[in-house]
Amino acid sequence: xxxxxxxxxxxxxxxxxxxxxxxxxxxxxxxxxxxxxxxxxxxxxxxxxxxxxxxxxxxxxxxxxxxxxxxxxxxxxxxxxxxxxxxxxxxxxxxxxxxxxxxxxxxxxxxxxxxxxxxxxxxxxxxxxxxxxxxxxxxxxxxxxxxxxxxxxxxxxxxxxxxxxxxxxxxxxxxxxxxxxxxxxxxxxxxxxxxxxxxxxxxxxxxxxxxxxxxxxxxxxxxxxxxxxxxxxxxxxxxxxxxxxxxxxxxxxxxxxxxxxxxxxxxxxxxxxxxxxxxxxxxxxxxxxxxxxxxxxxxxxxxxxxxxxxxxxxxxxxxxxxxxxxxxxxxxxxxxxxxxxxxxxxxxxxxxxxxxxxxxxxxxxxxxxxxxxxxxxxxxxxxxxxxxxxxxxxxxxxxxxxxxxxxxxxx
Numbered sequence: 301x302x303x304x305x306x307x308x309x310x311x312x313x314x315x316x317x318x319x320x321x322x323x324x325x326x327x328x329x330x331x332x333x334x335x336x337x338x339x340x341x342x343x344x345x346x347x348x349x350x351x352x353x354x355x356x357x358x359x360x361x362x363x364x365x366x367x368x369x370x371x372x373x374x375x376x377x378x379x380x381x382x383x384x385x386x387x388x389x390x391x392x393x394x395x396x397x398x399x400x401x402x403x404x405x406x407x408x409x410x411x412x413x414x415x416x417x418x419x420x421x422x423x424x425x426x427x428x429x430x431x432x433x434x435x436x437x438x439x440x441x442x443x444x445x446x447x448x449x450x451x452x453x454x455x456x457x458x459x460x461x462x463x464x465x466x467x468x469x470x471x472x473x474x475x476x477x478x479x480x481x482x483x484x485x486x487x488x489x490x491x492x493x494x495x496x497x498x499x500x501x502x503x504x505x506x507x508x509x510x511x512x513x514x515x516x517x518x519x520x521x522x523x524x525x526x527x528x529x530x531x532x533x534x535x536x537x538x539x540x541x542x543x544x545x546x547x548x549x550x551x552x553x554x555x556x557x558x559x560x561x562x563x564x565x566x567x568x569x570x571x572x573x574x575x576x577x578x579x580x581x582x583x584x585x586x587x588x589x590x591x592x593x594x595x596x597x598x599x600x601x602x603x604x605x606x607x608x609x610x611x612x613x614x615x616x617x618x619x620x621x622x623x624x625x626x627x628x629x630x631x632x633x634x635x636x637x638x639x640x641x642x643x644x645x646x647x648x649x650x651x652x653x654x655x656x657x658x659x660x661x662x663x664x665x666x667x668x669x670x671x672x673x674x675x676x677x678x679x680x681x682x683x684x685x686x687x688x689x690x691x692x693x694x695x696x697x698x699x700x701x702x703x704x705x706x707x708x709x710x711x
Contacts, residue, residue: 324387327375335368352406352481362406365399390437397433401426407477410484472519479516483509506560506585548603549586555602556585565605565612570620572611573600619652619678624690625662626697627670627709634661634671637704644696645677650689652678670709 336358343354355361372395376388405422435441445466486508559565560583570579571590576598578590588605590598613620628637638659645657657677665672675697679689701708 318384318386320383321387323383324379324385327379328372328387328391331371331375332368335364335371338367339364352403352410352484355402355406360402362399362402365395365402369395369399393433393436397429400429403481404429404477407481407484411480472516475519476513476516479512480509483512507557548601551603552586552601555606556583556587559583559588559602559605565610568614570613572613573605573608576600577611618680619655620680621676621678622690622693623674623676624693624697625672625674626701627665627672628701628706629670629709632671632706634673637700637706638673640700640704641673641675641697644700645675645693648677648689648692648696650679651693652680665709 339354339358339361342363343351343358347356348354349356351361353361353363355364358364369392372388372392376385376392379385379388404425408422432441435444450461565571565580565583565588567580567583571577573590576590576592578592578596578598580588581591581597582589583602586602588600588602590600592598628634641659642657645651645659646653651657655678657675660674660676661671662674663672675693677689677693
């Protein structure tokens with residue numbers, strides 16, 4: 301195994317103490333300043349939070365280290381015949397490490413914004429990349445990869461050098477990150493300005509991401525030196541696994557695409573399933589998320605949304621009927637009261653004028669309980685708190701009863 305000697309550290313330290321390092325530092329500072337200015341110019345004055353290219357503060361995006369690396373490489377090429385380079389031999393691996401970290405972190409944060417596991421994975425990636433960069437600067441990493449090429453790992457009847465396998469896995473990881481980047485860009489394009497066809501666009505986004513990741517996995521296996529014919533055995537084993545233990549999971553994924561394709565349930569619909577009622581906030585490939593009017597949320601497997609009865613209050617018509625009841629004395633003039641009640645309810649802001657509110661005599665109370673009147677009214681914003689609309693209607697009814705001096709019977 302390669303061992304870092306003190307002679308190598310001494311040579312690096314001596315090279316960095318040369319007077320020419322000051323000139324390299326000035327050129328490198330100019331490269332960094334030019335990269336910052338170009339990134340700032342391309343971004344514009346308005347910040348772009350969440351942007352993969354520009355980041356939140358210009359220097360934490362992908363474009364700044366990419367431009368800085370390109371300018372540093374051109375400067376090193378131009379100075380190699382003039383000065384003995386030492387600082388650039390350190391700066392270039394550092395910029396490469398910074399570019400890789402920014403690319404991986406930004407893409408994963410954009411693709412999985414709410415995943416706590418991805419935050420941990422990003423920290424591990426950062427540490428590994430920085431350690432690899434330090435080992436490259438000290439000359440240990442090339443020697444280590446050369447030693448690993450002498451170690452062979454047998455995969456079935458195939459003997460693969462361990463160094464080639466690691467390089468292939470790194471190349472495959474880079475391909476997967478680029479596939480996630482492309483899928484994130486396509487998702488932004490497809491979901492921009494989506495309103496009524498949001499479900500179809502989300503289905504297209506998830507399908508494209510699945511296809512890109514599948515192609516990325518194939519390229520990763522090929523880069524790692526793994527024979528792609530082995531995927532036939534893997535596919536057969538996966539089919540057996542789905543048929544035995546993963547059938548519910550597979551059913552949920554298939555049901556998710558069915559829901560998005562048929563649009564039987566759309567994002568924003570007020571639905572009721574399995575005794576829970578709420579409006580749809582998200583439809584993923586495995587589950588549908590419902591949020592009740594009181595803030596509670598339910599995660600409903602997509603198979604249940606397909607196989608069970610689902611009450612959709614806003615599928616065909618966004619208007620939802622609501623009602624409230626009251627009792628009045630038997631001697632009340634209903635012919636005069638009922639139109640006034642309908643007129644007062646129609647004046648409530650959230651109540652629709654068409655269909656117009658309707659007042660009905662629904663029952664005759666016994667033992668002096670009086671007559672029961674039911675007011676039926678319609679609203680469209682059922683995803684808001686329904687009880688607020690009912691409260692406004694009740695207050696309007698109470699004002700009419702007080703103005704007409706109509707008493708409410710008591711038991």
